[in-house]
Amino acid sequence: MTGRYPTKRPIDAAVAGSDTEFDPPAELLSMPWIDIHNHAHTLSWGDREKFALSGCEQMVMMAAAYYWLPYKPVAADDVRFLWDDALNRLAQIRQSHLFDAKLGIGIHTGTRVKDVSELLDLMPDYCALDEVAAVGEIGITASQHVDGWRLAEQKEMMRRQFEIARDANLPAIVHTPADLDGVDIPDRVRGGLPGYELDLSMQQDPVLTGENVKLQATELDIALKDEAGLPDDQMVISHGDQQIAPTVLETTDCYLSFTVSYPWLLGVTAEDVAAVIKEYGSERVLIETDSAGILRGDVFSFKRTLFELYRHGLSEETIKQVAYDNPKSLLS
Numbered sequence: 001m002t003g004r005y006p007t008k009r010p011i012d013a014a015v016a017g018s019d020t021e022f023d024p025p026a027e028l029l030s031m032p033w034i035d036i037h038n039h040a041h042t043l044s045w046g047d048r049e050k051f052a053l054s055g056c057e058q059m060v061m062m063a064a065a066y067y068w069l070p071y072k073p074v075a076a077d078d079v080r081f082l083w084d085d086a087l088n089r090l091a092q093i094r095q096s097h098l099f100d101a102k103l104g105i106g107i108h109t110g111t112r113v114k115d116v117s118e119l120l121d122l123m124p125d126y127c128a129l130d131e132v133a134a135v136g137e138i139g140i141t142a143s144q145h146v147d148g149w150r151l152a153e154q155k156e157m158m159r160r161q162f163e164i165a166r167d168a169n170l171p172a173i174v175h176t177p178a179d180l181d182g183v184d185i186p187d188r189v190r191g192g193l194p195g196y197e198l199d200l201s202m203q204q205d206p207v208l209t210g211e212n213v214k215l216q217a218t219e220l221d222i223a224l225k226d227e228a229g230l231p232d233d234q235m236v237i238s239h240g241d242q243q244i245a246p247t248v249l250e251t252t253d254c255y256l257s258f259t260v261s262y263p264w265l266l267g268v269t270a271e272d273v274a275a276v277i278k279e280y281g282s283e284r285v286l287i288e289t290d291s292a293g294i295l296r297g298d299v300f301s302f303k304r305t306l307f308e309l310y311r312h313g314l315s316e317e318t319i320k321q322v323a324y325d326n327p328k329s330l331l332s
């Protein structure tokens with residue numbers, strides 16, 4: 001290597017030799033990807049353009065979830081407003097940005113919803129729309145905002161929504177609680193500079209306690225999916241981490257999706273995703289941004305994760321399977 005460059009000043013490559021050369025395949029630069037879980041309709045126009053510019057080909061925007069910031073008890077009509085608002089804006093979002101966007105319709109258990117049976121009766125009609133690609137986001141939640149929801153009622157709600165997904169032949173996108181035990185998250189401390197626009201003083205007592213709340217919720221969701229008769233390959237466990245990976249990938253045929261746009265909150269990095277793929281394979285792993293206007297996130301994190309997975313030794317075929325092939329078959 002030394003002597004190859006006509007420079008007087010030594011350059012890195014000449015000094016370090018060829019060991020440090022990083023030569024990613026061109027396919028990685030132009031690889032399309034699919035985000036099966038976000039709330040991009042709550043972001044700005046510029047954020048949605050970033051999705052298109054960085055290669056997003058398709059996305060599913062969850063029409064009702066934490067971003068709604070419920071500072072009051074929530075009624076069925078409040079949730080329906082969010083579904084309708086997302087539906088109403090979808091055509092223009094699709095026209096302005098060169099990706100295919102569809103919706104997830106669901107009742108999140110992030111806060112108790114009054115008269116929820118009205119929504120459960122309406123959901124099948126929403127799920128029959130061409131614009132709707134998933135039931136979501138749903139999922140057992142450990143502690144609600146503003147108004148608590150007892151575990152027995154949450155379970156019934158989940159079972160009903162899994163049945164609706166089964167009957168509509170749609171995948172279900174299932175939220176799992178953030179595991180914040182022992183995680184130092186300065187941004188969530190009130191009085192600091194929060195990265196999350198959520199009034200934590202309105203958080204209710206948890207309905208799941210003790211060790212490993214995330215895993216407890218995951219196991220409940222899996223059992224309820226079985227009770228409802230929803231096939232495993234129509235269920236996505238979102239906000240995955242290394243702790244729930246063995247349960248999901250060894251004992252079920254469900255998908256496990258990793259949220260990559262806010263590691264400051266969830267503590268999950270591309271290195272963790274790579275480790276799970278190396279141990280359990282890439283057949284049922286997904287990546288999602290879950291980006292939403294409520295918290296500090298990064299649309300480019302999806303594309304960045306693809307590069308980082310390559311740096312962690314995964315082949316471009318494996319990365320494409322996770323970023324594109326798996327979500328494609330989930331949504332087809």
Ligand SMILES: [Zn+2]
Nearest residue numbers: 062065137290
């Ligand atoms: Zn979400």
